[in-house]
Amino acid sequence: MTAFEEIVEGSTPSIYRLARAFVGDAGAPDVVQEVFLAAWRELPRLRDPDRFGPWLHRIAVNRCRTVLRTKVHVREIAVSDATLEGAAVATDLRPAVESRESIGVAFATLSDDHRSVIVLHYAAGLSIREVAESLGIPEGTAKSRLNAALVVMRRSIREDDR
Amino acid sequence: MTTDRERPDAIDEYLSEMGRAEPPPTLAHDTIERLRLEPSRRSGRVRPALALVAVLAVAVVAVGVFAVAGPDLTPTASLAPSDEASASDAPSATVSPPATAPVATPSPIAAVAPTLTWTRHELTGPSPNLETIVRFQDRFLAIVRAPAAGGDGRSMLTSEDGLQWQTLVTSPFGRDSGGLLSVAGDSLIALASRGNQTTVWKSPDGRSWELWIDVDREHRKPVRIGAVAGRWVGIPPYGPVQTSDDGATWTDATAGPTAAKPLIVEGPSGIVMPAVEDVPTDAGSVDRQSMFLTADGRTFSESILEDAGSAIVDEATADEHTYVALGSAGPPDGDPSFAAWWSDDGRTWTRASVPAYPGSPPEPVAVVPYQGGFVAAGAPTSESDQPPPIGPAIRWWSPDGRSWVVLEGGPEQTVPDPLVVDGPRLLMYHQPLDRDGPIEVWVATPAG
Numbered sequence: 001m002t003a004f005e006e007i008v009e010g011s012t013p014s015i016y017r018l019a020r021a022f023v024g025d026a027g028a029p030d031v032v033q034e035v036f037l038a039a040w041r042e043l044p045r046l047r048d049p050d051r052f053g054p055w056l057h058r059i060a061v062n063r064c065r066t067v068l069r070t071k072v073h074v075r076e077i078a079v080s081d082a083t084l085e086g087a088a089v090a091t092d093l094r095p096a097v098e099s100r101e102s103i104g105v106a107f108a109t110l111s112d113d114h115r116s117v118i119v120l121h122y123a124a125g126l127s128i129r130e131v132a133e134s135l136g137i138p139e140g141t142a143k144s145r146l147n148a149a150l151v152v153m154r155r156s157i158r159e160d161d162r
Numbered sequence: 163m164t165t166d167r168e169r170p171d172a173i174d175e176y177l178s179e180m181g182r183a184e185p186p187p188t189l190a191h192d193t194i195e196r197l198r199l200e201p202s203r204r205s206g207r208v209r210p211a212l213a214l215v216a217v218l219a220v221a222v223v224a225v226g227v228f229a230v231a232g233p234d235l236t237p238t239a240s241l242a243p244s245d246e247a248s249a250s251d252a253p254s255a256t257v258s259p260p261a262t263a264p265v266a267t268p269s270p271i272a273a274v275a276p277t278l279t280w281t282r283h284e285l286t287g288p289s290p291n292l293e294t295i296v297r298f299q300d301r302f303l304a305i306v307r308a309p310a311a312g313g314d315g316r317s318m319l320t321s322e323d324g325l326q327w328q329t330l331v332t333s334p335f336g337r338d339s340g341g342l343l344s345v346a347g348d349s350l351i352a353l354a355s356r357g358n359q360t361t362v363w364k365s366p367d368g369r370s371w372e373l374w375i376d377v378d379r380e381h382r383k384p385v386r387i388g389a390v391a392g393r394w395v396g397i398p399p400y401g402p403v404q405t406s407d408d409g410a411t412w413t414d415a416t417a418g419p420t421a422a423k424p425l426i427v428e429g430p431s432g433i434v435m436p437a438v439e440d441v442p443t444d445a446g447s448v449d450r451q452s453m454f455l456t457a458d459g460r461t462f463s464e465s466i467l468e469d470a471g472s473a474i475v476d477e478a479t480a481d482e483h484t485y486v487a488l489g490s491a492g493p494p495d496g497d498p499s500f501a502a503w504w505s506d507d508g509r510t511w512t513r514a515s516v517p518a519y520p521g522s523p524p525e526p527v528a529v530v531p532y533q534g535g536f537v538a539a540g541a542p543t544s545e546s547d548q549p550p551p552i553g554p555a556i557r558w559w560s561p562d563g564r565s566w567v568v569l570e571g572g573p574e575q576t577v578p579d580p581l582v583v584d585g586p587r588l589l590m591y592h593q594p595l596d597r598d599g600p601i602e603v604w605v606a607t608p609a610g
Contacts, residue, residue, distance in 0.1 A: 004197070005194045005197070008190055008193050008194055008197070009190045009194075012185050012189055012190040012193065013184065013185055016183065016184075016185035016189060017180060017181060017183050017185075020180075020183050021180045021183075028185075029185070029186060029189050029192070030307075030339070032185070032189060032193060033189075033192065033193045033196050034307070036193050036197065037196065037197065040197055103172055103173055103176045104176070107176070118177065119180070122177040122178070122180045122181050123180035123181055123183070124181075125181055150173070153173055154173065157173070
């Protein structure tokens with residue numbers, strides 16, 4: 001497995017950044033491990049070695065989405081107290097957390113599709129073409145989704161400022 | 163309050179920071195350690211899957227998506243036999259050459275595959291993230307990744323039918339991340355990860371777990387454990403196989419396999435372990451595929467699988483009468499072919515007749531006793547410089563281990579995953595990890 005271990009070594013930063021952007025610091029290492037585990041198991045199904053990069057990133061994106069769905073479910077269960085308390089705290093601390101907090105909120109409220117192109121492009125460092133390959137969408141769609149995602153984030157922040 | 167002009171800059175900085183985050187320094191190493199807990203596939207020679215990985219590494223560099231670099235992390239050091247070994251532990255070994263020429267023997271039973279009816283189900287339960295699954299004490303048990311509120315642990319699930327699951331216990335391994343489950347004697351064994359270390363947990367019922375083998379500094383704790391004659395036999399990641407009376411003190415077996423595949427088969431004559439032994443020759447050394455048998459956990463007998471040519475065992479199992487092994491074999495300088503072997507006593511191994519596959523042999527990935535015979539599943543592979551053809555999973559049937567035929571029908575797109583037998587039901591789990599979707603469970607039952 002040495003060759004695959006080299007891939008793990010080389011690809012970990014990219015997959016970690018992707019996972020961290022999706023699920024945060026705490027959950028990212030586990031997601032990284034599961035992505036490589038999945039890739040190792042599923043490797044025989046990969047037809048074209050040239051597509052390994054996009055294929056690996058697609059596994060990572062789908063894994064993150066699954067984790068997020070689970071976390072949303074957990075949050076919904078605890079909504080009665082924790083969410084209301086959290087909202088109050090967020091309001092109280094707003095002057096201190098300033099822009100980073102609101103940008104994070106704007107990012108977190110993006111749709112899965114928008115967040116995926118942002119993360120693949122900015123966190124994983126993929127080109128637009130590679131983003132498109134990873135998500136299985138046309139390059140033009142990837143480009144327009146990226147622009148739309150940025151517009152949504154900016155609009156969200158402006159509305160937040162009012 | 164910041165202005166609109168400052169916000170886009172802040173967005174740029176936010177996105178830029180995403181691309182600068184550095185992973186924890188041990189993350190890649192930890193991941194590799196965890197991968198080593200995976201049931202290994204082919205070993206001992208360049209294998210199609212491995213060759214594909216090498217091609218991938220080159221391709222990855224070429225497209226510049228990743229910077230592929232890293233040391234050879236395969237352990238090379240071999241430890242001397244433990245000082246703790248006592249005279250009573252001193253194992254003895256006998257070596258048996260192949261009892262038969264590598265010619266398939268005809269089966270006394272006509273190898274006519276049964277007709278199975280397959281139905282597709284979707285797994286339901288508290289978590290879709292199945293990690294491993296076993297059948298234990300007349301029920302199904304599985305470890306799933308189940309992030310709890312504020313945590314990120316695992317849960318043990320249980321099921322009566324293998325389809326509908328419910329939580330048996332959450333975080334059974336404390337803060338360790340549990341992974342591989344196996345059955346050894348009357349115990350359920352789980353391998354878990356703690357950072358880049360491995361811990362071994364034991365349970366009598368799947369509900370209550372005790373930390374059995376804690377971390378060590380040598381990374382030589384067993385990664386597969388079997389039980390025979392009241393003793394434990396463990397296969398470490400590398401080096402000699404280990405034995406133990408109590409599970410607390412493990413000693414290297416001085417005459418057992420030194421390079422056992424992480425696979426233990428409990429069968430009618432004791433524990434069988436496939437191993438690829440490095441045998442010195444005048445020209446250097448050669449790999450020799452052997453099957454080691456121990457009936458008492460102290461003494462080992464070695465049976466060489468093929469005296470001329472190479473052989474690789476990928477999977478093996480046993481029912482109450484017969485051991486079977488599947489893999490590939492071929493002449494020293496020739497192409498390997500799909501191959502299978504059988505043994506009634508774990509010592510004398512005979513080549514079984516198998517379907518012919520032109521080109522690269524398929525890779526068996528699972529074999530289980532089923533309906534008085536055996537069912538195996540495999541995946542197509544390819545030559546080293548070619549990507550693997552993605553075809554339907556291949557399944558085989560043998561009434562007795564002596565002859566194998568293709569088992570027709572069943573799900574076409576499913577790459578074989580764990581096979582679990584529950585009476586007349588054969589369950590095949592498949593998690594489509596590269597796309598969203600529930601775990602598929604294909605259930606086969608004899609037609610009529």
